Amino acid sequence: MYSLKSFGGKIWNWFFDRGFKHLIMLAILAFVLFPIAWIISASINPVGSLSAQRLIPENPTFQNYLLFFRGGAEQYDAPFLLWLWNSLKLSVLTGLLGTAMCALAAYAFSRFRFTGRRSGLLGLLLVQMFPQMLAMVAIYFLLLSIGDLAPWLGLNTHLGLLMVYLGGSLGFHTWLMKGFFDSIPHSIEESARVDGASHLQAFVRIILPLARPMLAVIFILTVITTYSDFILASILLQDTEQYTLAVGLQLFIFGSYNQRWGIFAAAALIGALPIVALFLSLQDQIVAGLTRGSVKG
Template structure:
């Protein structure tokens, strides 16, 4: 056993693996250490603080100028609503492209993929002016509103997700829908009573990926939101270290640790569905 471990081909693979593990874990350990360091700075910080305390966490929850709990609620609301709407709209679009044959089908598929290749930041000015125009008519969907931010996120989430879900729908036999149709089911009943229950893994994957993307998004939220009480977590965290003479790295680290908890919890709950959802549909059978 030890002879095999000392073989060069075996040894260098393990060295690379352990280097990657250290490279990934060390920043996390450093952030955790900074959150318990009361000096509130990263200059001269040690991996194990000399006098660890919960002072940064107390500052985080007791600072009225930085409403961390409000930012967390805002982020969860925007992320959950956006993810749910993306799953609903994407499933309808992907089912149409997978099961129906209509004029412009291939053109539509490649068009949404082509548009997705250009990031939303390229259209930042147009998006800003569009929300400004919408806000004059529908105040809940204008600038500095969560409704407007959700609309923008929805517009940028369709392309890849439609292709991903279409590939999964293509692996489901059409004979199941034909049998349901013989029993008297309508096309829409075949969709939500036959296809959707069988597509739970890919629905979970798209929901999870969209949740992560929305939860951590910074640029669009920074441009479209301005009031302190409507900021998302990513924009709010930047305010802790944005001042030149009042950087709060310890509080920032504490907020980052707490802010990562929802994604870890969601991954723990959905990990069984994520594996099958990502692998099935990748190859057309």
């Protein structure tokens, strides 16, 4: 049996111990979640304009999502699905090819000793400090020149942009990968080499399967970075059908916020979904990587 006074005292103590923490968390959650709540509500609000917003919409519908998949209402003529596809295509390809190139280079750095190895590794570290977008003017003219020679590889092509992304995707990831390879004992491939496998075979059949978790992390980080790129895509892509979601969505909404808010909200949520899902699926590894001070941001 507790007396009323001591019960009150317990609440008081609990409050000082833990309760105020929950209050703080609630306040911060409000700040963090209100934009997400509003955008979800906007996406199911049949009144598409920004001025008609309310948190709990009347007569919620999914018409904005339908419009997304139908390429927007007739008057907008915005091929959202195509843009999403372009973004996904470019990020997944950059992720796959970038990870492959990264793993190959990292394997050489990890397993061979050769002249230029040390300077190569340090050079990689130095190069990746400078964001690729700083050279945007030069990259633009480079693709312009390439386009004179081979139009399918120049400005306004996905292949051209893919090459630019691949160039930017190496850097630190090679270091990350090399560190992982270093932790795999040499004896594992040595035995395969004794059995007559070439270096390349040992790498493909033995090392790569062991490195699967690290390959997945690098793949996903590359996909996220590429998907979120706005500046390079906006410089290098020129036609509506070529745009990525970042470029298309920006042109779609800028200057027309009030009228296009509803459909934009749906597009933003659908566009964020793949990346949020990827991020959350790999949250533990990304958090571990961030704590070591190595990735994104």
